[in-house]
Amino acid sequence: MSNALHVSCDAATARTAQGTRSPAYPRLVIATTILASSLAFIDGSVVNVGLPAIGRSFHADAIGLQWVVNAYLLPLSALLLLGGAAGDRYGRRRLLITGVLLFGIASLACAVAPTLILLLFARFVQGASAAMLMPNSLAILGQSFSGEAKGRAIGIWAATGAAAGAIGPVLGGWLIDAGSWRFAFLINVPLSVAAIVLADYVDRDVDDTAGSLDWLGGALVTAALGLATWALTEGSSRAWSPSTFVVLGTGLIFLLLFLSAERRLGDRAMMPLSLFGSPSFVGLTLLTLLLYGALGGLFVLVPYVLIQAGGYTATQAGAALLPLPLVIAVASPAAGALAAKVGPRWLLITGPVIVAAGFLLAVRIGSDRSYWLGVFPAMVVIALGMAGAVAPLTTAVLMSVDSHHTGAASGLNSAVARTGGLVATALIGPVIASSGPALLSAFGVAAAMGAVICSVAAASAATLIAPARKPS
Template structure:
């Protein structure tokens, strides 16, 4: 799905490819949907289980943060490498490896005896996610007939949207029923179905122009910088010399990452792609928007359970309106954005999301779902509808077509890194203590401060969009952007040729 080699073309078959209406075409879509749904569900169901995980393992707030961030850290740091491995060694091969890896790590999460093992297993899950996530859509683009690809991507996205919608509800049902460990164990039977389908029915594809060199140093430096900065933010309250050393080390490694990428022949993140002011501007908006989203979705299910007294299933189900709006209206939003340009949607969308987060300030003890929770989530969902599809389309239209996969991969990694840092920083900024989630009054006060921070970051994103984003040239937007429903990060777009 990503292409670290600047300008590399996709290995899209020139011939007919596999017809979507054929049995093999349907099997291909099923395999890719199963794989991508595993990773998508994991990013939505785990948050619902966090209070129960904390109580069961005797964990403090920092462990809950690491339960989310260990996964995001390895996923964000390695997702570009995962796409490159698929392009060069076979997308099906790397996809299947990712599914098996993800399932094995999920099993380890499900049987984790303590918080340390759980966090380590979550980091391993992120490695599996980085291997399978880029391949899910790239397999469709590399094997389905050209005339059917848009429809196949629509099916892939639609089923993914359904997965995103039912994920929190399913997670809550599992937590309230068999227990939080089944949130992770559920991935094992899904993988057991996905792997044989992929091996039997999905043809192999790769990029013949891809070479064997990888920017391993760049990937290691980027991931290490994120890890140290995340540790420094989560553990900042201790004020220990180790925290200060981690913060300094993270900043130094960030500069080292930029230096290496500027001087390598084949960098993971070529600096010259940021010569496009539009690309740079949209990525700044992405950082603001997905930082706020990451913080919001991490904290809102805790607020509903800890403060408002919702069960895990009720807290998960409470989020359904936001995803349903995304699923139903994303295509229309993409078409509208192409007609009027991205500047207005990328300005209005974050402002609506900010308004939704401010409305969440009304959600406290014994909150009414219809009067307090639902209006906030509807406004939030409308804001997400307004901005997500135009944001993706603008990313792809801001660079040469041959670099669309690279641009999308960078944008996706930026969104995940923003969410990672937000989950690390928000509890610190809002004054959450180590045991905040055990006290309704303490958590409620900190949640209110966190929503103000999130709303402020969204207003900043809207200001950046209004002052820097411009309408791309006519016809520059890729029509498949209209089919996506993406909440945790913008959708990845594989490298493509003109015919796709």
């Protein structure tokens, strides 16, 4: 669900601000990018609703269910920047088609997977494919339109993505209730076919003058995140054994090697370290990691708890989350306009505080409370807080660095949002492993911890993000 809340990869439009041209079929270009990105938006929200059914089908334990989510988030987090750079180098249309094709094949593989291991492998391919199609779908809009037309196109893209993220859990839940969790993955197959057909109307582009890709950085950060995620998942769900600490330490070594490699590459790196010379950018990165981490963990747990402890059907659990995208869609434009007048800093402080209040309300979710007294108030308050943070966050990221680094900064911020969800999902094993009253108790503790994390995110914004400069 949280995927739909983050307008991903403004790096794309930043990189293609120059040299835009009018497409021959503008509506078909918009339709192509919407269909392609909707694959990732829908999949990221459908799977959360299907976790209980997947667990029953494969007799999976908590660790297995955590990896159903993280096998997708891991390559998406690690390779998102590399996917955007590959589009610059080899052609955004080509990368979009390749990503959509692989995503469709992987979705079909998920639907027919006979074992949990094969399902996890297919989910990993889905995540790697999403890292190709997501940045390049928006980059295509950036290169195809200019001026007001670009703004309208991106607005349509973002609104439709939010709608897809909202409809996904309900549609997926209905398919699960009507037949099987496997049907939920099949949603992606016709969408993939349609996107590939429509991609023929997107202008071809290849920039052979672009620099070489940071393959070493991509490999090192994937290894680092993979090892750290495994260690956190194993440690939180079972026990912190010596081998778990060894794996975690090895992951940290790979992270240090990644930072060393990025330092040597300078501005040619997938994550230029010069970005972190800005305290505001450091604060925004920390805020993104914490806020989206807390949100990502919650929205894996809420459908799971509603189904397992609240007696909800999968359809009802998906519908229970609808207030979040709907309120954000209505309130975000006003928050964006306010941020333009007063600057984003105060909204980035108050937004996470309001989200923290929503997390505290979520502690009350239980089997003995109705939806309107338990789930609904928490979803609305969290949505209001996120509406105050989503648009100002994008603005603040672009303001925190010089024009040469806007693409890298915004793309990195998007990747950090996914990484937050990855880490949070690795740590929720004790909740998923619980049942009955213990499940509700463990969920309450997790929601309270989420409130603390959101409060720390607000503190990082207050401490590190520079106040807006008054016009002279």
